[in-house]
Amino acid sequence: MYCSANGFPALVVLKMNGLEYLEDWTVEEGAMANLKHLKIRRCGNLKMIPEGFRHVTTLQELVLRLQPSEFFERVQENGLDWFKIKHARSIVTKR
Template identity: 40%
Template sequence: MVMFVSLMTELTTFVWHTTKTNCPAEMMNVIVNMPHLVYIYLEQFNVLDKLPESHHFPQSLRELHLSADVIKQDPMPILEKLPCLVVLVLQGYDGHTMCCSAQRFPCLQELQLFEFSIEEWRMEIGAMPKLSHLTFAWCKKMSKLPEGLLHLPSLTYLDLSYMPLISEDDNTLKELREKGCEVE
């Protein structure tokens, strides 16, 4: 199948939904050789060991959905360099911390994070300047929201679902509400 898919270099949308297998490295290599991809949906993997470097991803990529039981490496240092990314949906990162650098994710407007095991999210000032919608769901180890959220000028909507350690007393949560951000 990988050989067949590798011949489709003009695709703009790639969807691969599998039932609980590991994401093979050769499939990731095929995707990076499709320079016209705008939408990528890779869903329902057991384990994703490693993402390709950002310069290998199609630079035209606007939407990425990546779902696995376990994503072993912090995806942000790679994905934050994609210049046109507008929507990012991630599920299954199994690390303790996640980092977003300043001046990265320049076009990102919507970010959805599901079932992350992170305890801390570090955000530098200037990251994600256009982010307007943020969803956290089932990130059960996160005990406080990152203060970096307060520096997102476009954030208007925050969805916190099944986040048992985030309380109504969280300072970042309070300040976001004061700034007019809708929180659910």
């Protein structure tokens, strides 16, 4: 999946549920500039949080549920993806 720069400028809430075939997700800088809430649930083949999320500074809540343990390891504090999401006010995980 690909989100281009300046794409989805009015998007505030994004819920991704059951996208089992989604492996890679690219988010360019400037995409989803007003996103406040992101929920990723049962996207078992998604490998990582997109690099571009470090630029989505409007993100207030990130909810991650029922993802593989490797995915959760990446988003933990000091994990490989932590720098991409650490600006979110609330990060909720449930394995």
